[in-house]
Amino acid sequence: MIALADGEMSEMLIRFLVGGSVVTSFALISEVLRPKSFAGLFGAAPSIALATIGLTIAKMGVQYAAIEARSMIFGAIAFLVYASLSSFLLLRFKPHSLTVTVALLPVWLGAAFGIYFFSIGTVIR
Amino acid sequence: MINTRFSALKDIKPHEYALRFMFGGLCTVCAGLIAQRYGPCIGGLFLAFPAIFPAGASLLEKHEREKKRKAGFDGTKRGRMAAGVDAAGTAIGCVGLIGFAVTIRLGLPRYDPALAIATAVVVWLVLSVMLWLLLKSRMFRRIRG
Numbered sequence: 001m002i003a004l005a006d007g008e009m010s011e012m013l014i015r016f017l018v019g020g021s022v023v024t025s026f027a028l029i030s031e032v033l034r035p036k037s038f039a040g041l042f043g044a045a046p047s048i049a050l051a052t053i054g055l056t057i058a059k060m061g062v063q064y065a066a067i068e069a070r071s072m073i074f075g076a077i078a079f080l081v082y083a084s085l086s087s088f089l090l091l092r093f094k095p096h097s098l099t100v101t102v103a104l105l106p107v108w109l110g111a112a113f114g115i116y117f118f119s120i121g122t123v124i125r
Numbered sequence: 126m127i128n129t130r131f132s133a134l135k136d137i138k139p140h141e142y143a144l145r146f147m148f149g150g151l152c153t154v155c156a157g158l159i160a161q162r163y164g165p166c167i168g169g170l171f172l173a174f175p176a177i178f179p180a181g182a183s184l185l186e187k188h189e190r191e192k193k194r195k196a197g198f199d200g201t202k203r204g205r206m207a208a209g210v211d212a213a214g215t216a217i218g219c220v221g222l223i224g225f226a227v228t229i230r231l232g233l234p235r236y237d238p239a240l241a242i243a244t245a246v247v248v249w250l251v252l253s254v255m256l257w258l259l260l261k262s263r264m265f266r267r268i269r270g
Binding site for chain 2 (some may be wrong): 008011012015016017018019020021022023024026027028031032033034035036037038039040041042043044045046047048049050051052053054055056057060062063064065066067068069070071072073074075076077078079080082083084086087089090091094095096097098100101102105108112113116124
């Protein structure tokens with residue numbers, strides 16, 4: 001369990017509000033754009049990163065944020081695997097989209113951690 | 126080829142806005158807590174978590190289905206196809222997201238943070254749009270034979 005001090009609680013509240021706003025903004029941009037394949041680009045917008053990176057730099061410094069960005073590369077590769085697989089299954093078998101996208105979340109998790117741990121000692125120095 | 130349809134915003138119900146806001150906010154908080162607990166290496170992975178993708182795909186499927194039902198059709202297949210096409214676009218956008226992360230990684234230690242972030246956003250957008258245009262034109266060529 002993570003214990004939060006008062007300052008940390010307000011920081012988390014700021015993260016919640018900024019994160020919610022950024023994600024909603026990108027979702028609305030995606031909603032008005034046509035065709036749908038183009039609108040889909042905004043499903044992979046760097047919303048969480050944009051919502052947090054300023055706070056991270058202010059609190060922990062530039063080097064800390066750069067380390068996070070290095071890991072974000074692996075997370076983004078995992079997202080590519082996850083979105084490609086979701087698209088393939090939805091277009092090929094036409095299942096319920098919420099079922100597919102939620103059921104495949106462990107694929108993102110596995111790919112992200114798999115690439116990260118594989119990269120330790122090879123890419124990461 | 127690319128256009129905007131602002132009337133689509135009228136189809137979104139207030140609770141759908143709230144759902145997106147909640148998901149986005151919670152995912153951002155969780156990413157922060159994970160970084161705090163396990164450090165920047167593990168926390169950084171979650172900066173590219175598919176935060177709102179499941180909710181977005183599900184809402185898109187629902188909207189497309191309802192649109193078809195108003196026209197007197199079932200619309201289930203159409204809705205799921207639309208979600209699949211949207212996911213294909215998201216996969217292309219992921220290449221831009223990788224470009225964003227690489228730019229932040231390389232730019233932050235060397236340049237002003239604001240400049241590094243602004244450059245990364247431009248890289249994300251340009252890379253995503255260029256790749257989408259490239260794949261789209263190839264698909265059109267294949268269809269025309």
